[in-house]
Amino acid sequence: MKPRILFMGTPDIAATCLDALFEAEANIVGVVTRIDKPKGRHAVLTPPPVKLCAEAHGVPVFQPRTLRDEAFAAYLDELAPDLILVVAFGMILPPNVISYPRYGCLNVHASLLPRYRGAASMQRAIMDGESETGITIMYMDEGLDTGDMILKQTTPISDTDTLETLHDRLAEMGARLLVEASELVVCGKATRTPQNEELSTYAEKISRADCKLDFQRSAIALDRQIRALTPMPFAYCLTPDQRTMKIICARPVDGSGAPGTVIRASTDGAGEIVVACGEGALSIRTLQPEGKGKMDAAAFLRGRKLSVGEVLF
RNA sequence: CGCGGAGUAGAGCAGCCUGGUAGCUCGUCGGGCUCAUAACCCGGAGGCCGUGUGGUUCAAAUCCCACCUCCGCAA
Numbered sequence A: 001m002k003p004r005i006l007f008m009g010t011p012d013i014a015a016t017c018l019d020a021l022f023e024a025e026a027n028i029v030g031v032v033t034r035i036d037k038p039k040g041r042h043a044v045l046t047p048p049p050v051k052l053c054a055e056a057h058g059v060p061v062f063q064p065r066t067l068r069d070e071a072f073a074a075y076l077d078e079l080a081p082d083l084i085l086v087v088a089f090g091m092i093l094p095p096n097v098i099s100y101p102r103y104g105c106l107n108v109h110a111s112l113l114p115r116y117r118g119a120a121s122m123q124r125a126i127m128d129g130e131s132e133t134g135i136t137i138m139y140m141d142e143g144l145d146t147g148d149m150i151l152k153q154t155t156p157i158s159d160t161d162t163l164e165t166l167h168d169r170l171a172e173m174g175a176r177l178l179v180e181a182s183e184l185v186v187c188g189k190a191t192r193t194p195q196n197e198e199l200s201t202y203a204e205k206i207s208r209a210d211c212k213l214d215f216q217r218s219a220i221a222l223d224r225q226i227r228a229l230t231p232m233p234f235a236y237c238l239t240p241d242q243r244t245m246k247i248i249c250a251r252p253v254d255g256s257g258a259p260g261t262v263i264r265a266s267t268d269g270a271g272e273i274v275v276a277c278g279e280g281a282l283s284i285r286t287l288q289p290e291g292k293g294k295m296d297a298a299a300f301l302r303g304r305k306l307s308v309g310e311v312l313f
Numbered sequence B: 001c002g003c004g005g006a007g008u009a010g011a012g013c014a015g016c017c018u019g020g021u022a023g024c025u026c027g028u029c030g031g032g033c034u035c036a037u038a039a040c041c042c043g044g045a046g047g048c049c050g051u052g053u054g055g056u057u058c059a060a061a062u063c064c065c066a067c068c069u070c071c072g073c074a075a
Helices: A012-023 A049-056 A070-079 A121-127 A163-186 A219-228 A297-303
Strands: A005-009 A028-032 A037-039 A044-046 A083-087 A105-109 A132-139 A149-156 A235-238 A244-253 A262-266 A272-276 A281-289
Touching (some): A005 A012, A012 A083, A028 A049, A105 A163, A121 A163, A132 A163, A219 A244
Parallel strands (some): A005 A028, A083 A105
Antiparallel strands (some): A037 A044, A235 A244
């Protein structure tokens, strides 16, 4: 008899995990995700990826406004899950939910716990220049990403990894490990390793301020920042006319000058705009001016006149 | 109706306010120069100026109206 599984999650990475569970023919009796939220310029209500995935597999979806009411308690009783799997759900599970299933609640977290607990674990790991990160599968408890660990797998972060490439890799890894961990848990072979509190760190949510480039910093640091924020929400700086310019792709290079100053502007090939930083320089290859689409540096230079000596900030 | 920018040649832009031959930097094609070149010179092709069977006008890329699409901010 397969355990009755309740899945709770919201974004892409959760949908990838849910897909893997369906692939593994898990007995998903229900899916809980957050309510559709307004997105984009005209605030169009958009269903989260997990909802689409569940519907595609014909599993009923529940989108509660809160987990702390009678309705959700009744929902649990009705489904009577033996195991709850949570991936990037976005709501805190109250104690009565955590303690409900006899096999417990498992969570997929995109970092090597106890480091980088919290919402922006992948972004912060790239920003900090970590050489590796990974996936941890753990039992949930009432803290934020503080539960006992079951499985962990590592992946290196290369100096060309972006949030996108890392996210995709970790999503696949997380999906695989989640399937594996749930099987271990159900057959009683899962081990519990407590987290070492002293080594824990917290990955603060990304704010607008985290996206602003500060050319006083080193080119290496700026490159990390850019990669950590690509393809969402992107790092940016301001052009001499005070307009925002998102930096899509850049590379640290040799060079020096007053921080923020353009020290080279080339339209050869895809072109590059080299900006002096606090240490080294940043060669901007692809960017997106405010109100415009993405373009390479050469295209930008042809239309707008940004020349050597001008300052970005 | 949240605020704002933008749709002109394959790319990026100017021209619009002050209506009157469609421009710039590239790319592309042909030719030339060169030991050679992504360099330089000469020449060519490529546009119904987002859509409208709209309005104004002798005349609209340009002014007015409606709509479509893309994007930045905010959520």
